[in-house]
Amino acid sequence: MKQNKYDVDSFFENYSAMPRSTGGLEAAGEWHAFRELLPELKGKRVLDLGCGFGWHCRYAREQGADAVVGIDLSANMLERARAMTSDPQIEYRQLAIEDTEFAADEFDTVISSLAIHYINDFALLCRQVQHCLKPGGAFVFSVEHPIYTALAAQDWHFGPEGEKQHWPVDNYHLEGPRQASFLGHEVTKYHRSTATYINLLLDSGFSLRQISELQPTPDMLEMNPAWQEETRRPMFLLLSAVKL
Amino acid sequence: MKQNKYDVDSFFENYSAMPRSTGGLEAAGEWHAFRELLPELKGKRVLDLGCGFGWHCRYAREQGADAVVGIDLSANMLERARAMTSDPQIEYRQLAIEDTEFAADEFDTVISSLAIHYINDFALLCRQVQHCLKPGGAFVFSVEHPIYTALAAQDWHFGPEGEKQHWPVDNYHLEGPRQASFLGHEVTKYHRSTATYINLLLDSGFSLRQISELQPTPDMLEMNPAWQEETRRPMFLLLSAVKL
Numbered sequence: 001m002k003q004n005k006y007d008v009d010s011f012f013e014n015y016s017a018m019p020r021s022t023g024g025l026e027a028a029g030e031w032h033a034f035r036e037l038l039p040e041l042k043g044k045r046v047l048d049l050g051c052g053f054g055w056h057c058r059y060a061r062e063q064g065a066d067a068v069v070g071i072d073l074s075a076n077m078l079e080r081a082r083a084m085t086s087d088p089q090i091e092y093r094q095l096a097i098e099d100t101e102f103a104a105d106e107f108d109t110v111i112s113s114l115a116i117h118y119i120n121d122f123a124l125l126c127r128q129v130q131h132c133l134k135p136g137g138a139f140v141f142s143v144e145h146p147i148y149t150a151l152a153a154q155d156w157h158f159g160p161e162g163e164k165q166h167w168p169v170d171n172y173h174l175e176g177p178r179q180a181s182f183l184g185h186e187v188t189k190y191h192r193s194t195a196t197y198i199n200l201l202l203d204s205g206f207s208l209r210q211i212s213e214l215q216p217t218p219d220m221l222e223m224n225p226a227w228q229e230e231t232r233r234p235m236f237l238l239l240s241a242v243k244l
Numbered sequence: 245m246k247q248n249k250y251d252v253d254s255f256f257e258n259y260s261a262m263p264r265s266t267g268g269l270e271a272a273g274e275w276h277a278f279r280e281l282l283p284e285l286k287g288k289r290v291l292d293l294g295c296g297f298g299w300h301c302r303y304a305r306e307q308g309a310d311a312v313v314g315i316d317l318s319a320n321m322l323e324r325a326r327a328m329t330s331d332p333q334i335e336y337r338q339l340a341i342e343d344t345e346f347a348a349d350e351f352d353t354v355i356s357s358l359a360i361h362y363i364n365d366f367a368l369l370c371r372q373v374q375h376c377l378k379p380g381g382a383f384v385f386s387v388e389h390p391i392y393t394a395l396a397a398q399d400w401h402f403g404p405e406g407e408k409q410h411w412p413v414d415n416y417h418l419e420g421p422r423q424a425s426f427l428g429h430e431v432t433k434y435h436r437s438t439a440t441y442i443n444l445l446l447d448s449g450f451s452l453r454q455i456s457e458l459q460p461t462p463d464m465l466e467m468n469p470a471w472q473e474e475t476r477r478p479m480f481l482l483l484s485a486v487k488l
Binding site for chain 1: 391395401409410411412413414415416417418437438439442443446451452453454455456457459460474475476477478
């Protein structure tokens with residue numbers, strides 16, 4: 001059984017209350033960096049792996065995408081996503097990312113936001129995405145950063161006064177599952193190194209276009225001083241690659 | 245004045261006593277990973293940025309390189325390098341990496357081992373290397389890993405019993421100089437994020453081929469249990485790129 005915490009009611013309720021769930025993309029800290037990595041979407045067929053409430057699917061259509069397919073394993077998530085659009089060019093399918101089986105060259109662009117660190121076999125996923133992308137098509141995704149997932153506790157090291165002293169890293173090269181806590185539930189995240197993310201992409205026939213570790217910009221710091229914390233350790237890794 | 249600690253006698257003496265100085269490439273922990281990133285060197289013209297004692301230059305000739313140029317700012321280092329070879333196809337020049345000015349398309353391969361984290365302007369260096377490489381030529385280099393250079397102390401966080409508890413990361417996105425201690429002297433290293441290393445390469449007209457964060461292999465761990473520590477946090481970042 002693939003992981004599907006979003007159909008556990010108390011988990012879903014907590015997720016639904018998060019700023020990114022009520023406020024959409026603008027309330028998601030990594031959205032601006034993610035958007036910058038996206039190719040032109042006008043006239044494109046787009047696949048969103050782990051689409052959740054469908055914010056990215058609707059964004060793609062707003063940008064002129066011809067058609068969008070969003071997949072997610074959670075019935076709760078898809079029900080909410082479907083309720084938020086009447087667009088016949090957006091299709092939501094209840095499907096685990098691991099079970100993605102699309103036709104060759106079916107999409108121009110594949111995106112995924114903060115879902116792939118829940119996936120065990122990234123090499124397999126690269127092959128699946130490579131298969132269903134057209135040559136020249138883009139694969140753009142965000143994950144929790146390897147510095148952030150290395151230790152399951154995913155928290156700062158605190159000093160004697162309770163201050164955030166530094167971010168602890170350990171077991172960086174011991175890739176595999178981490179039992180982390182999210183929204184009051186235990187979830188399994190899969191830690192991989194940055195090298196593994198990049199090399200598996202390159203080995204699967206992608207060319208790397210750009211990466212981001214979400215360095216806060218001066219604008220971001222001015223608008224929201226809480227971003228200062230994000231200068232201390234990277235929380236997100238975003239990659240943009242193109243099928244050769 | 246570019247940094248040149250290797251001509252400070254006490255620093256040079258300490259460096260000369262390091263295993264990698266007496267034992268050569270096989271005594272350098274990152275050498276096997278570095279070698280795997282190298283292209284075929286037979287018949288190639290090779291440039292080594294920060295060649296030190298010339299181990300990599302001699303290796304390139306052993307692999308059949310036509311000609312090798314090694315540059316280093318340190319007279320001490322080059323004197324030792326020159327004393328270790330009578331090969332007329334190896335030329336050593338006393339030159340700072342920052343002052344590299346070679347003709348367009350002069351080299352097939354540019355390598356650099358653990359020198360570029362002493363260089364302030366990596367964007368400029370990328371342009372210089374891009375200029376002197378032939379199209380299709382490889383740029384392969386190692387640096388101290390951004391996780392390792394983020395904090396100037398470059399040391400573990402120790403627990404109450406003096407045990408290595410974890411590796412502390414902070415100020416990851418605050419790129420720039422770090423006053424670090426090496427061989428009993430203060431040296432200036434330049435911290436850059438992994439994203440900066442990769443994006444500047446890509447922006448300068450390189451295609452990324454492979455990266456390594458020096459994950460110890462089971463063989464390495466069996467031969468030398470001290471490598472266990474290197475599974476905990478990456479100390480080195482190695483990149484292999486090709487001029488488009």
